[in-house]
Amino acid sequence: MGRIPKFRCVASIPEVTFFKPVGIPYRLLKEICLSVEQAEAIRLKDLEGLEQTDCARRMNISRPTFHRVLAAARGKLADALLNGKAIRIEGGKFEMEVRRFYCINGHQWEVSFQDMVKRPPRLCPTCESPNILPIQPSRKGYLGRERQLGEAGVE
Numbered sequence: 001m002g003r004i005p006k007f008r009c010v011a012s013i014p015e016v017t018f019f020k021p022v023g024i025p026y027r028l029l030k031e032i033c034l035s036v037e038q039a040e041a042i043r044l045k046d047l048e049g050l051e052q053t054d055c056a057r058r059m060n061i062s063r064p065t066f067h068r069v070l071a072a073a074r075g076k077l078a079d080a081l082l083n084g085k086a087i088r089i090e091g092g093k094f095e096m097e098v099r100r101f102y103c104i105n106g107h108q109w110e111v112s113f114q115d116m117v118k119r120p121p122r123l124c125p126t127c128e129s130p131n132i133l134p135i136q137p138s139r140k141g142y143l144g145r146e147r148q149l150g151e152a153g154v155e
């Protein structure tokens with residue numbers, strides 16, 4: 001280890017985060033865990049069909065790092081598909097491309113990835129209240145088990 005891992009930039013978190021093969025009893029089921037940034041690498045390269053250089057730039061990582069993230073993701077997916085394992089998407093070291101916050105007085109605003117990584121917000125820019133929370137990007141995303149205050153009406 002040694003090196004502090006950098007945040008990777010992720011534009012979206014998948015809505016569905018668990019996949020299970022048909023016909024395998026739960027106690028025999030093995031699962032692989034895909035991190036959110038590995039899922040993003042697959043999305044950018046294999047779904048949107050972008051060049052690796054563009055994928056790397058979007059995720060704020062070097063091209064060799066992107067290549068490693070993608071290779072690890074593809075290896076896990078192949079293992080799951082061909083060996084009949086469940087796939088769980090969660091965790092990782094990432095920050096959203098754009099993140100919305102709200103304060104206790106109902107103001108909402110957006111913070112970009114660059115600002116978020118440099119200096120996460122502490123006060124509402126409108127009323128300077130310190131009681132602020134991020135709005136979770138996905139209904140059933142990686143934090144889905146703990147529904148957060150204020151999340152309900154915001155999609």
Ligand SMILES: [Zn+2]
Pocket residue numbers: 103104105106107124125126127128129
């Ligand atoms: Zn406010």
